[in-house]
Amino acid sequence: MDPTTSIKKRDAVATRAAILAAARQRFLSESYDSVGLRDIAGDARVDVALISRYFGGKEGLFRDVLSHDDKPDLFREPRTIAEVPGFLAQLVVEDGSDDRQLRMEMFIIMLRSASSPKAGQVIRDLVHLDVLGPLTELIGGDQAELRANMLLAILMGIGVLSTIMMVDNFGGTSTDRDECIERFRCLFEAALTC
């Protein structure tokens, strides 16, 4: 046995995970329609047929990429309204735990494929159920839904502009990270009080 040449052990869960990881990476930088199953299979060093076999098809794969059975809620971390602006600000400047970065990547995947007829409905349901729902409940009060919408709009707008439109100089050139966070925190707060 030569350990240098990777001998592929027959492990169903491992290959399933490899496919999922490769798909996630692809969907993170391209839209649903522009990504081919053969691209994903190639990245995962796996036969194309296995994708349809394991996930029931492209749509099922995409659904599984976006599903998060382990993490119960997308917005379980900020407990009070006061924490929300700061939390969102840290989210957009990618300052925080790996768990938070994973959350922002989730948003990017959604934003990238939201205009695809096949993937669109999946994403829209997820946004309403797992994002706007908890966020609205957290904010509470009279116009909670409107506030939640505005916060999410800013969050997604920054995501679109920085990641998809490649406008990365949100922090400016001389401004440091803390100053940038504070600026965004202020903006999110304005969305709550406007």
Place this chain on the structure above:
Amino acid sequence: MDPTTSIKKRDAVATRAAILAAARQRFLSESYDSVGLRDIAGDARVDVALISRYFGGKEGLFRDVLSHDDKPDLFREPRTIAEVPGFLAQLVVEDGSDDRQLRMEMFIIMLRSASSPKAGQVIRDLVHLDVLGPLTELIGGDQAELRANMLLAILMGIGVLSTIMMVDNFGGTSTDRDECIERFRCLFEAALTC
């Protein structure tokens, strides 16, 4: 000659315009990759081959849909910084002239196809050149670029959420149009002063 049955006159500019209009409508509600040339040709009641013939291909057609030779600048209307927040607020609630609505539709088309490898570069160039450029110049001052980015982020975020994510209750249920505009104006102003 029967005027009820549409007799197709052989008019090159007319068919070109029909293709352009059909393409615009398709790209307004779907992504670049998910729209087929045969869909567009069908809407325009035109043979598919004419599209590649007149526009040089799908990419050329998309470029022409987004091009605006008649309107010189996307941001020529607001003349001073003070006018910007109110102008953007009216833009997002679709209150204004047809010219303004056309501008917002432009943004939606860009947002929808920004993640397609083929269309992406065209869109990114357009955003930098025709939107961020004039807007930054208009704002002026020290951190004009940062301000412009934040404004555009909010603008696009609202566009994504309301049009693509189908979250339409930005105005709420009981709030009227004027109140809604004022709210957005306040938010845009906050982005400038934060």
Place this chain on the structure above:
DNA sequence: AAAATAAGTCAACAGCTGTTGATTTACTTC
């Protein structure tokens, strides 16, 4: 060790993609 089950491979499928060339039709000019 033999049988049974699971995992992976291969080839091929219909269907759709954008694009091109040759051909036919309608309109314009002389």
Place this chain on the structure above:
DNA sequence: GAAGTAAATCAACAGCTGTTGACTTATTTT
């Protein structure tokens, strides 16, 4: 009215799409 030109049509192309079935391996169970 005939010749010439522009516009539209038709058919077909390679290439890619996701998906399926039959087949070959490796691993586990009996």
